[in-house]
Amino acid sequence: MAFQSASATTALAPANPWALVPPLGNLDAYISAVNRLPLLTLEEEQRYAQQFKKDNDLEAAGRLVLSHLRLVVSISRQYLGYGLPHGDLIQEGNVGLMKAVKRFDPDQxxxxxxxxxxxxxxxxxxxxxKNWRMVKVATTKAQRKLFFNLRSMKQGFKADAIDADTHRETLSDHEIDMVAEQLNVKREEVIEMETRLAGGDVLLDPAPSDDGEQAFGPIAYLADTAHEPTAMIESRQRDALATDGITSALASLDARSRRIVEQRWLQVNDDGSGGMTLHELAAEYGVSAERIRQIEVAAMKKMKKALVEHA
Incomplete structure (x- = not known):
């Protein structure tokens, strides 16, 4: 996502809102600038979203993006432990933000x-x-969840053992069971993922040997599946479920159930915290926390059924 160079100010420039943000190459200046950009009120957000939806007003879309750049910075900090540049993480997060603005429906x-x-x-x-290793270490949804949680959970444990070959801290049997239970995966999957995360990189395309002979590496046996038809269809289906499917599922709920689901699963505050707790919702509706939980469970089942029908 390219930004034009200019000094950051605290007011949105009507002609070119992107001029408020300095180049991403100067990361400290960029973060300082986006944190000073004003947040939109609910009325302003609705107005700009409607302008973009109905009139394809790109300036309105730009204002929606600008007001949420600090959210991207906040979320990207959670992934600094993977050794990738913070600026690149922010860039990718900004792409996701623009996709969200493009698909956002203010009427929901x-x-x-x-x-x-x-x-x-x-x-x-x-x-x-795609970039942490040359070959993906996680493919299924469960493996991805394990991949993005194992590192942080492992840091919370006191290492009981050191691997003799890699000299890296390893999880004990008890810690493996704890991770498997919390992430709802098999302990064998935890062991496999820890091994893959701790393993060394493999040179996919080795250089020719000294005698001029061509060396063969794993790359010679890897197929390019980027444009495999089945994968492309599955990708489009996932995108549809993430947008139209969720919207349709929420629309199938009554007002109370929908608000509970949104507060429990979709609400994110400026500080990165989640929405309301069961007890807070219980106090609002004058019922017990258990009743709110029952309504939430029923609503999620109804949404699941709606998503299946939508698919």
Whole structure:
């Protein structure tokens, strides 16, 4: 995402809002600038979203993006432990933010910050999986969840053992069981993922030997599946479920159930925290926290059924 060079100010310039943000090459200046950009009120967000939706007003879209750049910076910090440049993480997150703005429907009654968070994280996840290693270490949804949680969970444990070959801290049997239980995966999958994360990189395309003979590496046996028809269809289906499917599923709920689901699963505050707790919602509706939980469970089942029908 390219930005034009200019000094950051605290007011949105009507002619060119992008001029407020300095080049991403100067990361400290960029972060300082986006943190000074004013947030939009609900009324302003709705107005700009409607202008973009109905009139394809790109300036309105730019204002929506600008007001949420600080969210991208906040989310990107959560992924600094993978050894990738912070600026690149922000760039990918900005791509996800723009995709969210493009697909955002202001008539659904959900704030853009809640909707955009999922697109930002998805784009950063894809970037990490493609660049952290030459070959992806996570393929299924469960493996991806394990990949993005194992590192942080491992840091919370006190290492009980050191691997004799790699000299890296390894998880004990008890810690492996704890991770498997918390992430709802098999302990064998935890062991495999830890091994893959701790393994060394493999040179896919080795250089020719001294005698001029061509050396063969793993790259010779890898197929390019980037444009494989089945994968492309599955990708489009996932995108449809993430946008139209969720919107349709939410529309199938009554007002109370929908608000509970949005607060529990879709709401994200400026500080990165989630929405309301069961007890807070219980106090609002004058019922018990258990009743709110029952309504939430029923609503999620109804949404799941709606998503299946939509697919």
């Amino acid at each position: 009654g959900v704030r853009l910050v809640s909707y955009a968070m999922h697109w930002i994280k998805a784009e950063i996840h894809e970037y990490i999986l």
